[in-house]
Amino acid sequence: PTIVLGTGNAHKVAELTAILGPLLPGVEFLRSEGPSPVEYGKTFEANALIKARAAHELTGLPAIADDSGIVVDALGGAPGIHSARYAGTGDDGDNRRLLLERLGDATDRTARFVCAAVYVDEGVELVRRAEWEGVILPAERGEGGFGYDPLFVPDDADGRSAGELSADEKNAISHRGKAFRALAEAVPRP
Ligand code: ITT
Structure with a gap:
């Protein structure tokens, strides 16, 4: 059996195949070749x-x-569903710089990653959501991961940033790991 991954983000493809591979043995994951659809939804679930x-x-x-x-709590929940294009350029470095600038020296630095994981087939739509709590650093730390990982210290990683975790360590505790493990349990088996 084959499942198509509806994402244009290569980092997500790598994390998703690592998370789902062992849970859905025998399934081949194919990357969608189509254009990225317009994400007009107002929630993570709707856009997924x-x-x-x-x-x-x-x-x-x-x-x-x-x-x-x-x-990010001190930013009223921003960047939220607009995280990928927060700075308008689609560049992760620009997004991180803007986040640090907007947050300034705010003392409340609590934040969470959110992931809506969905499965769609004829007559089936499954949705699972998970969050990963932590705080935003004053400056980047670590080279791993992608996006905002070098700025985010999860509450459950011994003080390391998400960018300082190995891929396996991140997937074991991340928003994406949790959401897709829950989704995999519900996916119909051939
Ligand atoms: P697709 O829509 O094609 O899947 P995208 O990157 O545009 O790719 P999203 O609209 O879901 O995906 O935006 C997700 C953004 O949120 C992503 O670009 C990062 O900036 C941030 N993000 C999500 N998960 C992350 C993670 O695990 N680590 C760091 N940043 C993350």
Whole structure:
């Protein structure tokens, strides 16, 4: 069996295949070749469904997608669903610089990563959401991961930033790891 991954983000493809591979043995993961659909939804769940439905409609295959982002309390929840294009350029470094600038020397630095994981096939739509709590650093630390990882210290990683975790360590505790492990339990088996 084949499942198409409705994402254009290579970092997500790597994390998703690592997380889901062992849980869905025998399943081949194919990257969707279609254009990225417009994410007009107002929630992580709505945007994840838009991406998975587009990949399913394009290929006829069961599809999985992820919509995710970082929610910063002192910024009223920004960048949230706008995380990928927060600075307007789509560049992770620009997004991190803008986040640090907007947060300034705020004392409340609590934040969480959110992931909506969805599975779409003919007559089936499954949605699972998970969060990963932590705080925003005053400066980047670590070279691993992607996006906001070098700025985020999870509450459950011994004080290391998400960018200082190995891929396996991150997947074991991250928003994406938790959401997709819950999703995998519900995915229909052939
Ligand atoms: P697709 O829509 O094609 O899947 P995307 O990168 O545009 O790719 P999103 O709209 O879901 O995906 O935006 C997710 C953004 O949130 C991502 O670009 C990062 O900036 C941030 N993000 C999500 N998960 C992250 C993680 O595990 N580590 C660091 N940053 C993350």
